[in-house]
Amino acid sequence: MSLVSTPAVVLRTYRYSETSKIVRLATRDYGVQSAIAKGVLRPRSPFGAALETLSEGVAQLYHKETRELQTLAAFDVVQLRRDLADDLGRFAGAAALSEVMLKMAPPAPLPAAYQAFLQGLDALVRAEPGQADAAAVRWLWLLVGVLGFAPQLETCVRDGNAVSGTVAFSVAEGGVLCAKCAGLQPPTKLPPQAYRDLVALNDEQAELPALDAAHAAAHRRLIARFVRHHLDEAGGNGREPKSTAIDIWERRAWGLGS
Ligand SMILES: [Zn+2]
Incomplete structure (x- = not known):
């Protein structure tokens, strides 16, 4: 186990005991991690009000790869995003x-x-x-x-053919379908403007x-x-x-x- 430091955002917090919380963190260097913040609910906790949903900061974790629950040693807030x-x-x-x-x-x-x-x-x-x-x-x-x-948006996700006009979109296949592949009852139809907006989005x-x-x-x-x-x-x-x-x-x- 080692003490590591990584930029992180608080995704969710759960009360764990009288004094502790479990936090789910999106971290830059270790992906999504769960960690216990001991003593966070005590008056004068070193974490202060830092562990709010969407708070961004630098997390110090006692980290062990094989463990599902890490221990949060500190969280220095950069931005609360209230x-x-x-x-x-x-x-x-x-x-x-x-x-x-x-x-x-x-x-x-x-x-x-x-x-x-x-x-x-x-x-x-x-x-x-x-x-x-x-x-x-x-x-x-x-x-x-x-x-x-x-999603594949430029050409048909099934055969690579060009798409035009009202474009069919298949959620299951993950992209647009050409007229031939879409058949008579395409799953989702995107009128030209909706398709252009989807590409821009x-x-x-x-x-x-x-x-x-x-x-x-x-x-x-x-x-x-x-x-x-x-x-x-x-x-x-x-x-x-x-x-x-x-x-x-x-x-x-x-x-x-x-
Ligand atoms: Zn096709």
């Missing part, structure tokens, strides 16, 4: 990103995924009013992409598409189905419901259409 909690749309998007990290990222070094996760949180903080959904959709796609599930360099409420809902639905499909395929870890934050974000379950 402003995300001021807006339910942004917060729900951040929770959906956190859930993808929690359930799809392995406990192994994955700096690209950590980076994409942080960029997603920052994009949500900075998003123009009304664009929080588009920002969340973009970074969910980019995050699942770096985790190895990038998956391209970090492209301008973020302006999505009205109906189109934002359709794009939330598509990425949520995509994530759920891959979670089912991975089988989950059996301890938690397969997805909750993503469902809440997809349905905007906290209010009426705002």
Whole structure:
């Protein structure tokens, strides 16, 4: 066992005992890790208020690769990101990103995924009013992409043929289908504008598409189905419901259409 130090974001915390919490951390250097923070609930705890959901900082862990539960020695906050909690749309998007990290990222070094996760949180903080959904959709796609599930959007996922007009999308196959492969009843149909928006959402360099409420809902639905499909395929870890934050974000379950 060794004491290691890594940039990290708090994904979730659970009360463990009178004085301790278990935290799930997205770390840059060790992937997603669970750690016990002993004494965190004592008055004058050395952790202070640092261990809040979405807090970013530097974690010091007593780390042993073969162990499921590490010990958190310290967490020095760089950024609390409390402003995300001021807006339910942004917060729900951040929770959906956190859930993808929690359930799809392995406990192994994955700096690209950590980076994409942080960029997603920052994009949500900075998003123009009304664009929080588009920002969340973009970074969910980019995050699942770096985790190895990038959708194929340019040509047919089955035979590489060109696609045009209204484009079919297969969640199960992970990409678009040409007219021949889509058949008469394609699984999901993307009208030309929705297809162009999907391509732009998956391209970090492209301008973020302006999505009205109906189109934002359709794009939330598509990425949520995509994530759920891959979670089912991975089988989950059996301890938690397969997805909750993503469902809440997809349905905007906290209010009426705002
Ligand atoms: Zn095809």
